[in-house]
Amino acid sequence: MADPDTPHAGVPRPAQRLRHEDRREAILEAATEAFYRHGYGSAALRDIARQAGITQATVYYHFKNKEEILLTIITEFSDELFQALLSALARDADPVARLRNAIERHILFTKTHRREVKIILEDMKFLGEALNARVKEKERAIFSLYRTHLQELQRTGLIRDGDLIPTTFSLFGVINSLYHWYRPEKPLTIERIAGELADLLLNGLLRRPAAAGAPRQGGERC
Template identity: 30%
Template sequence: MPAHSHTPAADGRAATRRPPKRRAEIIERSAALFDARGYHSASMEDIAAAVGIRKTTLYHYFRSKDEILACIHDEFLDLLIERQQRRAALGMRPDQLVLETMEDILELMETHRGHVRVFFEHHRELPPDAHEAISRKRKRYEEEVRATIRDGVEQGAFRPVDPGMATLALFGMCNWAYQWYDASGPLSARQIAHTFWDMLLRGIASRPDGR
């Protein structure tokens, strides 16, 4: 079924009145299904089967596959932003905040693997209104990370670097790790985050004493 095909709910607000637990289950199963089969290959009928409900029942919770896709993006960003803001309120040092930021992204590969793949591979498929809202939220999160690095430079914790470039370097290291990360491999997601963090803050050049 094409992504835009759906049976509209009788009331446009009906989805928001449905039990949040079942909606959360649908989002979770859909993310796993999109990870395993691809967003374009999975239909609303496939999603309903994965959740164990009839397709007609699924339409009571979500009006289209596009809407589920937007919810996966939204949920993923909410997880990152909530953790970032909670730690910032604790007054953690900039270097600690950078490490925690990297751990967030990499640990989600274990806890929300489907969300990670959908977020990085299927943002172009978002409908226009959702794409605009998600883009604003994404920029908000990126600015919070950039502000952390900027604070670190101002406080002397980091050497004078361009916070924007440093932020891009951080995301460049972490964002695509899901493509090669193996949960059964020798390093956990947290260990990889620590390795990346060390490389980002200290580089890979040897010290003058050869260590």
């Protein structure tokens, strides 16, 4: 099936190929904004196409339906978050500092990807069972990343004994709650919030509280 917005049939020239990729990204950007502003249920494909500057037929060339667009937004966000956390957990020799890096990086993600966080929390319910299972698999990978690192800290005696499943869920709950109360226009910066929440979470886990002057990714101390 030829892209309706490609002027000539056949193998696209490099410039045409770039436009093809740009159109897909334009659809995802327009859909992300529409789902964030109006919710998945109220966002129409014709409006997404108009915002992206393409025809509705072109949307169907790139995606089967609106549900596949939603899935793509969520999975691409999840993949990006997973890679960011993986990098944060490998960035320091000290395992406690690595966990701090991951917590702070995750929190900063809630600012830079605020729209995607809202879409995941409010619109994932619109995915069918099979697609929802694919998203859950990615969520489990992120969950496992944290739990594996916590297990390492527990084995070395750095954090308290206990079941790490509720601990990891609690960590996720604190970070996800930011979407409901953090407002970028307020004086309290996300960098400062990241540092303070990292302190709170670490001091609740460690056998000894994290040092007051421990290095952190961003912001001043209270």
